Amino acid sequence: MSKTKDLAAIENMDAADPLRAFRSRFILPEGVIYLDGNSLGPASPAVFAELEKAAKEEWANGLIRSWNTAGWFNLPLELGDRIGRLVGAAKGQTVVADTTSINIYKALHAALALRPDRNVIVAEGGSFPTDLYMAEGVASTHPGTSLRLEGIDAANLEDLIDDKTAVVLVNHVNYKTGALRDMAALTSKIHAAGALVIWDLCHSAGALPVDLDGAEADFAVGCTYKYLNGGPGSQAFIYAAHKHHGGIVQPLSGWWAHARPFAMEHSFAGGEGIRRFQCGTQPMLSLRALKGALDIWDDVDMQALRKKSIALTDLFIELVEARCGKHGVVLETTRDSERRGSQVAFSHANAYEIMQALIERGVIGDFRAPSIMRFGFTPLYTSYRDVWNAVEVLKDILDNSAWKNPRFAVRSAVT
Ligand SMILES: *Cc1c(COP(=O)(O)O)cnc(C)c1O
DSSP states (O other): OOOOOOHHHHHHHHHTOTTGGGGGGSOOOTTOEEOOTTTSOOOOHHHHHHHHIIIIIIITTTGGGHHHHTOTTTHHHHHHHHHHHHHTOOTTSEEEOSOHHHHHHHHHHHHHHHOTTOOEEEEETTSOHHHHHHHHHHHHTSTTOEEEEETTTBSSGGGGOSTTEEEEEEESBOTTTOBBOOHHHHHHHHHHTTOEEEEEOTTTTTTSOOOHHHHTOSEEEEOSSSTTOOOTTOOOEEEEOGGGGGGOOOSOOOGGGBSSGGGOOSSOOBOSGGGGGOOSOOOHHHHHHHHHHHHHHTTOOHHHHHHHHHHHHHHHHHHHHHHHGGGTOEEOSOSOGGGBOSEEEEEOTTHHHHHHHHHHTTEEOEEETTTEEEEEOOTTTOOHHHHHHHHHHHHHHHHTTGGGSGGGGOOOSOO
16 A cells, blocks of 8 residues: 655645645635535635625615616626636526526426427436426426436436436536536437436536536536635526527526516517526626626636646545544545546544534534535645645544534534
8 A cells, every 4th residue: 555645745735736826815714624615615805895896886876777887787698608618618508597496497497398209307316406306396397297316216327318308417526425427428328319418517617627518418507606606695507508599498487588678578588598598687796796706717727626626635535544444434435536526425424423523623514414524625725734634633533532522413404
């Protein structure tokens, strides 16, 4: 077995890190090692500057005029294009609006409308739950439509796809294990069966390079409050490939999707292209926070990001196994870095308590039922030294059974 890296090696890795300057663009509280940017990204001075400008100048002084003069009306499309660069989407195919859950609803309906002679939605039993709940909701309003789930109706997603399948809703990176799907290969299999695909990018947008256009994907959705750092509850995005723009039909046909919103016509006429996936007025303050966050992303080289992400997750796995392995922590994420997102999961019978003990000591990850400790690695503000220090704290908690204190067993609503 090769020798585990020591502190000197880790300091060298930080010194040679081409992304290290980005850390100063985020606000990270003293004494915190933040390994939960895959759930809620941190704040930044850039975000606060946008919020202040939008509230104090554009809203307070500009009032209603700011919809035109401050570019508010077009902001969902403008920010969509900027996210497009990060997910491999050429301009005009991505818009920021609503939540991921709502966008899944729109995308599923749009896909079903494009495949009227088919009535099956295929998804993953191990999907992030909202995807499944929304698919159930769509099926309930779409007579004759049924759901087939990987892990329940068959072991592999591929075996569920046939000539009845209208659409496959699939997570690019699994939220629990961090497993990364091969987007190009799976999309091409789905197309070969005559079906369409919706990629959920919640755990890959801003985590690794994505190439929606290159994979010839049909639709995609994703969050902006996780790796993209848009702020709590910042709006989600939705992508529809140009090839489908003529035929987009989605039932949330609000006035922002209309071809002429201010003509105040009495019936709906869908607007051009991706605009048709909007519904109603968007929270502008939240969008402006996202704009500030994306100003940082405009400067990021996604290949360098991926390289560091793999190095961080490899290092964490190596150190946890070497130092904490005897305490019964089990790796739930693949060792194959090519098939791994930017997160690492370890399971343990007392995962909840251990995570609470970690959080009390400033190492913030999260717990996912029933037994997973999840750690997100965000290359823009996480150093190799952070990884080292986090593992030292974990080791101390396990070596001393500190997690056995009853206060760590108390459950909060959000884990
Ligand atoms: C976080 C997450 C969501 C969240 O959906 P919201 O509607 O924004 O709450 C959806 N899908 C996946 C895969 C996620 O990880």
